[in-house]
Amino acid sequence: MNEGCLPTDHEIVSWLVDIRIPLAHRVLWSLLDESEVRIGELLNLEVPDLALDDLMLHIAESKETSISEKAATGLRQLVGTRQQGPVFLGPNGDRLTSSEAAETFWAETGMSLHILRHGRLDRRSPSPTRHMLRGHLTHAS
Structure with missing residues (x-):
């Protein structure tokens, strides 16, 4: 594991292709x-919130993200032929919870799931300003 504040691109890619980890978690981590x-x-x-041909997610009535x-x-594989219901399903077939997601990430990586909020942009251009804009004041070593 990386000794710095944020995981490297290589570490994240290795988690996302690890087929031992359920697909729902890997797709969630990728999107985060x-x-x-x-x-x-x-x-x-x-x-129905997925507009995959347009590479868009409809997050809320007035919020979308590409x-x-x-x-x-990954989302196509995850959803398969389902037309309704939650995108992310947990092991019991119900909606995946944030606790389940966080526990799986910790078990697989030894890190907090929150670290993915810092994303690729922060790994490529870490700066105090970027962290402050994202609502965190952390060091960027």
Whole structure:
């Protein structure tokens, strides 16, 4: 594991391709890493909120976010033929909870799931200003 504040791109990619980790978690982690969307917003997504051909997620009535083709592919695999219901399902078939997501991330990485809120932009251009704009005052070593 990386000794710095944030995981490296290499570490994150290794987690996202680890087939031992359930697909729902890997797709969630990918979206947390690449977007500004909060975990609660992602976990509340319903299948009809996905506009995968347009590479968009409809987060709320007036909020949308674009996603990568790779994330859209993961979401397509995750949702399969389902037309309704939660996007992210837990092991019991109910909506995945933030506690389940956080526990799985910790078990697999030894890190807090919150670290993905800092995403790729922070790993590529860490600065005190960026952390402050994202609501955190942390060092950028």
